[in-house]
Amino acid sequence: MAARTYTSKTAESSDKVSVICRALRRAIIEQALEPGAKLPEDSLGERFGVSRTIARHALGQLAAEGLVELRRNRIAVVATPSWQEARDAFDIRIELERLVVRQLAGKLTKPQIAELTAHVDAEDRARNGTDAVSIRLATEFHILLAHMTNSPILVRYVSEVAYRCCLTLSLYSRPHSSECAINEHRAIIAALVKGDVDKVMGLMHSHLDSVATRALVAPSPQRGRDLLDILAPYADAATGV
Amino acid sequence: MAARTYTSKTAESSDKVSVICRALRRAIIEQALEPGAKLPEDSLGERFGVSRTIARHALGQLAAEGLVELRRNRIAVVATPSWQEARDAFDIRIELERLVVRQLAGKLTKPQIAELTAHVDAEDRARNGTDAVSIRLATEFHILLAHMTNSPILVRYVSEVAYRCCLTLSLYSRPHSSECAINEHRAIIAALVKGDVDKVMGLMHSHLDSVATRALVAPSPQRGRDLLDILAPYADAATGV
DNA sequence: ACAACCCGAACTGCATGCAATTCGGGCGAT
């Protein structure tokens, strides 16, 4: 396949808006902002030295990405995906990332391999640091892979869905053990270099599936969901009496 | 699988913004707005009876979906995807829609089957109408399928990528023959009802693949691309002399 | 005839202001 051209035609309109988006995205995936955290336009604007108009626009973008929930006349909050949505996000992510490695298998350049290896090394070093950084690096490994396809659309979708998955991890899995994930990342790189398409697609599938099932063990109604949902069965019982 | 709850947690913030988005989306996929068409904030605001602020916000959302291109200090224009981006979009679409039918196979309810059949009948009747309507209906069939998964995330991604594909069709394939697509839609419904997962995934794959290859026959540098790209060989020749 | 230049109109980038709505705490009734 002919080399593709880099067209950095990202949506991310003006600079100020995209700066806020990036900052919030990072804060969210590092769990500095937990699901449900309030995001008033005023505070955001003040914090970033811009007017509400800009903060508002940024919130709109993040809402389009599913990281923020916007309800009319209500303060924006960090999204709180349901368990089912989390599972759906992982299902989509698996398909998208299988596509990534399918396109990449056997086509990585030397510098790309070096970059990936360096990234995983960084993940390794971060194992002693905070969980937040480990999670971010693990996510960024997948986004880095997507970038190497040179397909802006694929990058966008993989990034988005990876961020969403990150968000759900912070909701449904407290004791995060990213230990084995690092080895899985190394295995994926090796298979990519070797060019074994089926192997690497299988590796990616099982890698993401294991991350998902490790985190999303059960519908766990006690965590994250609305009070209404938690109380639904009790309400039913009440009407039954 | 237990029935999922409908949570219409769509991003689409306020009403006015989403109204404009819907209108523009429709105009774009019906080719009333061709790729490259200018979308000044003022005109949009005036046309929809809102201020520039709102029109601007809507453009931001559409840019996030990839239907509009936003460049700093420049008038927004309807997106003009490159041939490669079009191909990438179709590749992603294939995977996503395979996921849709995988989840749906053998699980359709009677009213759902009726709704799908009715939709294809509508496509049939529209064969005598304008191309624009045919294209829109064909796209909406796929989005209707996605809706039936009750997965908001999947709906969003399938819709987005389907719109993008629609956009590229208007760019790279003038003589649109959606004739056979209708029969393929019927075949997909039949396989879904029968519950043959592999069969329906295969059908969807070949359906989308044929739509893509029928449209994107070749990189076709003459259509849609930048003037710079078209003139590149001539420039080379000039420097050669 | 042609190209470069220049200037006004058009347009975007952003902040601010005002009306409408929601949020949250205190007060009174039970």
Next chain:
DNA sequence: ATCGCCCGAATTGCATGCAGTTCGGGTTGT
């Protein structure tokens, strides 16, 4: 003490205004 109500503060929804940039056509020089 608890529940419901009410009112002020906080917040959003949106339009408008101003400054900076781009766009396009006319003019001028060659």
